[in-house]
Amino acid sequence: MKTVITFGTFDVFHVGHLKILQRAKLLGDRLVVGVSSDALNIRKKGRPPVYSEKDRMGIVAGLKCVDAVFLEESLEQKADYIRRVGADMLVMGDDWAGKFDSFSFLCEVVYFPRTPSVSTTSIIEVIRLREV
Ligand code: C2G
Numbered sequence: 001m002k003t004v005i006t007f008g009t010f011d012v013f014h015v016g017h018l019k020i021l022q023r024a025k026l027l028g029d030r031l032v033v034g035v036s037s038d039a040l041n042i043r044k045k046g047r048p049p050v051y052s053e054k055d056r057m058g059i060v061a062g063l064k065c066v067d068a069v070f071l072e073e074s075l076e077q078k079a080d081y082i083r084r085v086g087a088d089m090l091v092m093g094d095d096w097a098g099k100f101d102s103f104s105f106l107c108e109v110v111y112f113p114r115t116p117s118v119s120t121t122s123i124i125e126v127i128r129l130r131e132v
Pocket of ligand 1: 007009010011016020072075091092093094096113115116118119
């Protein structure tokens with residue numbers, strides 16, 4: 001049984017999020033997703049996500065390709081999360097390329113190319129422009 005782990009905020013869930021999760025699942029038997037907490041996002045980005053952590057976890061947990069979710073409360077606990085989940089492989093988008101190589105002593109680390117032309121930030125921008 002091969003377990004794959006990935007992490008993300010998955011705010012305003014879009015097709016780029018779906019694609020990386022589907023591709024990650026194809027690399028193993030079980031996909032476990034760490035969803036960043038609201039507090040972690042405020043620390044990282046200076047603002048809370050649009051969707052709450054409860055809703056973001058619910059959306060990700062409801063996907064056919066996802067077997068389990070947990071709340072990622074700190075970036076520093078990655079090694080603990082990988083161990084606890086028993087992950088054989090860590091998958092991230094290539095906006096994080098190289099940043100997680102230090103965990104390769106625990107599991108295989110793989111980066112996928114991001115889906116072009118879609119991001120939570122650009123969706124928020126489109127909605128904002130439509131309001132006027
Ligand atoms: N992603 C993608 N294509 C896009 C947008 C996002 O492949 N067009 C991928 C990202 O590369 C990431 C995942 O979708 O692997 C989740 O993206 P975000 O929600 O933006 O995650 P982020 O805020 O970067 O959180 O500990 C790591 C962090 O929790 C990652």
